Structures are given as C-alpha cells and as structure tokens.
Amino acid sequence: MLVTLVISAILNGINAQGSSAAFNLTASENIYQYDSKASTEKDAAIISMKVLRDFAKSFKNVTNEKWYKVSDGYMASFSDNGIETKVAYDRKGVFHCTLRTLNESQLPADVRAIVKSKYYDFKILVAYEIIHDSDPVYIFKIEDNKTLKMLRVADGELEVITDNAKG
Amino acid sequence: MKKIFSTLAILVTIATANAQRDKTIAFNSPDVKKTILSTESSSKVDAADVNTKAVKDFNKSFKNVSGEQWYKVTDGFIASFKENSIETKVAYDQKGKWHCTVRTFGEDQLPPDVRDLVKSRYYDYKILVVYEIRHDNTVYILKMEDATTLKTLRITDGEIEIISDNSKG
Numbered sequence: 001m002l003v004t005l006v007i008s009a010i011l012n013g014i015n016a017q018g019s020s021a022a023f024n025l026t027a028s029e030n031i032y033q034y035d036s037k038a039s040t041e042k043d044a045a046i047i048s049m050k051v052l053r054d055f056a057k058s059f060k061n062v063t064n065e066k067w068y069k070v071s072d073g074y075m076a077s078f079s080d081n082g083i084e085t086k087v088a089y090d091r092k093g094v095f096h097c098t099l100r101t102l103n104e105s106q107l108p109a110d111v112r113a114i115v116k117s118k119y120y121d122f123k124i125l126v127a128y129e130i131i132h133d134s135d136p137v138y139i140f141k142i143e144d145n146k147t148l149k150m151l152r153v154a155d156g157e158l159e160v161i162t163d164n165a166k167g
Numbered sequence: 168m169k170k171i172f173s174t175l176a177i178l179v180t181i182a183t184a185n186a187q188r189d190k191t192i193a194f195n196s197p198d199v200k201k202t203i204l205s206t207e208s209s210s211k212v213d214a215a216d217v218n219t220k221a222v223k224d225f226n227k228s229f230k231n232v233s234g235e236q237w238y239k240v241t242d243g244f245i246a247s248f249k250e251n252s253i254e255t256k257v258a259y260d261q262k263g264k265w266h267c268t269v270r271t272f273g274e275d276q277l278p279p280d281v282r283d284l285v286k287s288r289y290y291d292y293k294i295l296v297v298y299e300i301r302h303d304n305t306v307y308i309l310k311m312e313d314a315t316t317l318k319t320l321r322i323t324d325g326e327i328e329i330i331s332d333n334s335k336g
Contacts, residue, residue, distance in 0.1 A: 113290075120290035 047074055050093030058095070059087070082106075100129040111138055114158055115151060122149070209238035209245065217244045220263025228265070229257070267302040281307055281322055288327065292318065 065078035073090040084101040104124040122142040140151040150162040235248035243260040258266040274294035292311040300306045307322040319330040
C-alpha cells in the first residue's frame with residue numbers, strides 16, 4: 001500500500017535526496033492544481049470528490065494545494081507553516097497517510113530528544129513524519145563526519161534502518 | 168577530606184569561577200565543595216624549598232614530567248605543569264603528603280563514558296571546560312552553556328549533580 005511505498009521509497013532514496021517513487025511528484029502523471037475558489041468543476045471532477053471532501057475537512061486552513069494523480073491514487077501537496085506536507089489517498093478516495101518533511105527545529109521536542117540523546121554528535125539532515133492510522137512514525141537522516149544513518153522512531157523506540165560509512 | 172586545603176583554597180562561589188575559568192581550578196571536597204583552588208595568590212618556590220617527600224612523590228608519580236612549577240601555599244605545596252596540553256596541578260600538604268590532582272581540559276579530552284553521561288542529557292550544550300579532580304575518587308566539574316543558560320555540573324560515580332544553573336545576560 002501507499003504507506004509501505006512511502007517508507008520504502010524514502011529508504012531507497014537515502015542517497016538520492018528524497019527522490020522517492022511515491023512522492024516523486026515530477027514523475028507523477030496529470031498534475032492538477034485545485035483551488036476551491038478558482039478551479040473549475042472539471043478540475044474537481046478529476047480528483048475524487050470523496051478525496052476533496054476529506055481533505056477540506058482535515059485541512060481547513062489550507063488553500064492552493066496541488067493535486068497529483070499517482071499510480072495508486074491521489075496526492076495533495078502544500079506547505080503548512082513552512083512544512084512541506086503531502087497527503088495521500090488511494091484510488092477509492094480513502095485517506096492513506098500524511099507525510100511531513102521537517103527540519104530539526106520543527107521536530108516535536110520528545111522525538112528530537114530520543115534521537116539527540118543517543119546521537120548527540122550527529123546532525124539531523126531531515127526528518128519525515130508519517131501519519132497513517134496510529135501514532136506518527138518518524139524517519140530521520142543523520143550524519144556525523146564519518147557516517148550516514150537512517151533511523152526510525154515510533155512509539156518512543158529508535159531503530160537504526162541503515163548505517164553507511166561516508167566516502 | 169581534611170580541612171588543610173580549605174584554607175589553602177581561595178573560597179569563591181562557582182558563579183565567581185565563571186569569571187576565572189582559565190586561571191583557577193575547581194576544588195572538590197565536602198568542606199570546600201564549591202571552591203576554587205588557585206595558584207595565583209601563591210608564591211613560586213624552587214623545588215629545593217619544597218618538602219622532600221612531596222618532591223619525591225611527585226617524581227615517582229609523574230616520571231615523564233619536567234619543568235613543573237612549584238608553589239608554596241598556606242597549607243602545603245602545589246606543582247603545576249602541562250601534560251599533553253592538559254593543565255595539571257598536584258597538591259601536597261605541608262608534610263609532603265599527596266592531597267589531590269586537578270587536571271583542566273576540554274570536551275575532546277573528556278573520558279567517553281563521562282562525556283556520554285553529560286551529552287546524552289545535555290545534547291544542546293557546549294562543554295566549555297572540564298576540571299578532573301582526583302582525590303579518594305575522581306570527580307569531574309563541567310562548565311557548559313547553551314544559548315540561554317550557563318550550567319556547572321558535578322559528576323561522580325556516574326551521577327550528575329547540577330551545581331549552578333544561571334540564565335545568561
């Protein structure tokens with residue numbers, strides 16, 4: 001499913017700086033920008049009404065989001081207080097997940113503490129917050145002088161996903 | 168710890184120590200727990216004028232050190248030298264009995280286990296200076312800061328104690 005795609009895509013994209021399959025929007029087909037005021041019914045008709053309704057309900061203050069048709073459904077992309085956010089729906093218009101791309105300063109303090117208390121010598125390059133049907137899962141890319149690591153933080157637990165020497 | 172060095176030590180608070188960080192040594196004892204031991208107010212003396220037992224002990228304990236400077240203080244003697252760029256002071260009482268050794272260094276010379284203890288909790292702080300005090304056991308006094316706070320910690324037997332915690336500015 002999409003969530004699996006998202007995570008595996010992020011993992012695969014560690015060296016490609018975010019060129020994930022599921023969220024590689026430049027590779028997506030049929031890019032639409034839907035605006036509740038400016039867009040036409042035709043635009044809206046392309047995106048499942050169920051999706052639009054769910055999105056409007058969940059993200060009341062968001063306007064000018066861009067919609068993308070992807071192989072397994074639809075995706076909305078927008079910036080929310082400077083945080084790049086993507087919301088994925090399946091073909092039937094069922095919400096799948098929300099992915100937010102955060103820098104270190106945008107992380108929840110408790111999540112950051114889990115990482116920094118163990119990897120205090122590492123720089124957090126980027127964090128992905130994935131919300132599906134339970135508590136958020138965070139994927140971190142971190143580095144020190146010699147190592148690039150990818151971590152997964154969920155339910156207060158930290159797991160090293162990849163650990164690669166630089167150079 | 169005996170009281171002898173409580174008179175030897177210049178008694179100042181840890182807050183005062185912030186202004187003297189480069190010239191003073193944090194001194195640990197139940198009596199002078201929050202004090203600074205300084206050689207600034209002491210007088211330099213030749214090794215010949217130091218209790219021979221102290222000199223003998225020093226030469227035995229620090230075989231590779233030469234050029235140390237001796238100071239006469241109220242209650243004894245202090246040898247001061249640099250060892251691998253670590254400022255080191257060794258204190259003896261008037262009878263020449265070793266009292267303590269204080270080493271001053273930076274974060275990069277801190278033992279990994281001690282550094283881990285501190286950094287895992289204070290990961291956003293920069294460690295400014297470390298005083299390692301060896302007496303009956305080894306105690307570390309760390310001064311560190313983040314953007315808004317200056318803290319002094321005391322670490323003994325894997326335990327951290329906050330000695331001072333002051334807002335900047």
